[in-house]
Amino acid sequence: MTPPNNPPAAQGMGANSQTPLVLPWEPKALRRRRHILLLEGITVVFEGFKALNNLNLALREGELRCVIGPNGAGKTTMMDVITGLIRPDRGEAWYRDSLNLLEADEVAINLAGIGRKFQKPSVFESLTVWQNLELALKAKKTVFSTLVARLSGAEKAYLEENLQLINLAESKDRLAGSLSHGQKQWLEIGILLVQKAQVLLLDEPVAGLTTQEIERTTELLLSLEGKHSLIVVEHDMSFVRSIARTVTVLHQGAVLAEGDMATISSHPAVVEAYLGAETC
Ligand SMILES: Nc1ncnc2c1ncn2[C@@H]1O[C@H](COP(=O)(O)OP(=O)(O)O)[C@@H](O)[C@H]1O
Numbered sequence: 674m675t676p677p678n679n680p681p682a683a684q685g686m687g688a689n690s691q692t693p694l695v696l697p698w699e700p701k702a703l704r705r706r707r708h709i710l711l712l713e714g715i716t717v718v719f720e721g722f723k724a725l726n727n728l729n730l731a732l733r734e735g736e737l738r739c740v741i742g743p744n745g746a747g748k749t750t751m752m753d754v755i756t757g758l759i760r761p762d763r764g765e766a767w768y769r770d771s772l773n774l775l776e777a778d779e780v781a782i783n784l785a786g787i788g789r790k791f792q793k794p795s796v797f798e799s800l801t802v803w804q805n806l807e808l809a810l811k812a813k814k815t816v817f818s819t820l821v822a823r824l825s826g827a828e829k830a831y832l833e834e835n836l837q838l839i840n841l842a843e844s845k846d847r848l849a850g851s852l853s854h855g856q857k858q859w860l861e862i863g864i865l866l867v868q869k870a871q872v873l874l875l876d877e878p879v880a881g882l883t884t885q886e887i888e889r890t891t892e893l894l895l896s897l898e899g900k901h902s903l904i905v906v907e908h909d910m911s912f913v914r915s916i917a918r919t920v921t922v923l924h925q926g927a928v929l930a931e932g933d934m935a936t937i938s939s940h941p942a943v944v945e946a947y948l949g950a951e952t953c
């Protein structure tokens with residue numbers, strides 16, 4: 674067992690955190706097997722500027738991870754790398770121990786089980802809530818004949834179940850375009866769920882939502898924990914506190930700190946770089 678050539682730095686966890694240390698001496702294959710998503714030494718250079726700089730991120734199956742950091746820290750670029758939109762200049766990225774994310778294309782990555790919700794909801798506004806979910810279910814199958822086929826009883830039940838989960842059962846016949854911003858966000862999460870995304874990447878899921886909608890989103894994301902693996906990028910710190918398990922703080926394209934909320938809040942470099950005078 675030879676140590677990796679360029680081991681990632683051991684990332685300290687809060688004393689109360691259940692997250693195991695990323696062990697620098699652990700063989701790569703074993704580390705991949707222990708995580709559903711693993712980024713190691715990812716560097717992305719835009720015209721000489723390092724948007725990501727030797728970034729390491731290890732997500733366990735079923736984990737709900739918050740990623741915070743100032744504007745320009747590299748959060749969106751990190752999601753772009755995971756989803757195959759951007760190819761990094763250096764590093765490795767794996768989904769489970771089977772899919773090399775740096776070799777697969779966007780469609781293959783999505784089909785393998787990584788779903789992304791962009792900051793701006795992208796639902797079909799002229800279709801109903803139900804039709805949006807139906808389309809998501811059928812699109813997953815990719816075979817043309819299924820696009821015109823009627824849903825089976827089991828498929829209908831599956832969509833109903835997901836409608837309940839995203840709190841839109843009573844709005845299922847409404848046009849998606851008539852939904853509130855928060856409801857559109859839930860519908861988009863519902864689309865990822867219907868498509869059986871194992872890893873959900875959510876970019877600012879509560880931006881622009883009402884207090885009530887934020888509470889409902891909190892419940893929804895907590896209910897997904899354990900069944901799905903989530904990376905939630907969010908600026909709203911009271912929301913982050915309400916769902917926080919392990920929090921990763923990005924700064925200048927790298928991990929500045931990682932741990933539970935108490936660890937992060939009292940980390941001097943984090944307070945200086947991001948949280949400022951905010952009390953956590
Ligand atoms: N396509 C691009 N070309 C040049 N610079 C980019 C590009 N995309 C992002 N950047 C830069 O990379 C840095 C990280 O951006 P981003 O990942 O969007 O940060 P965040 O999502 O944390 O706000 C920023 O300084 C941004 O200006």
Ligand SMILES: [Mg+2]
Nearest residue numbers: 745748749750
């Ligand atoms: Mg961003």
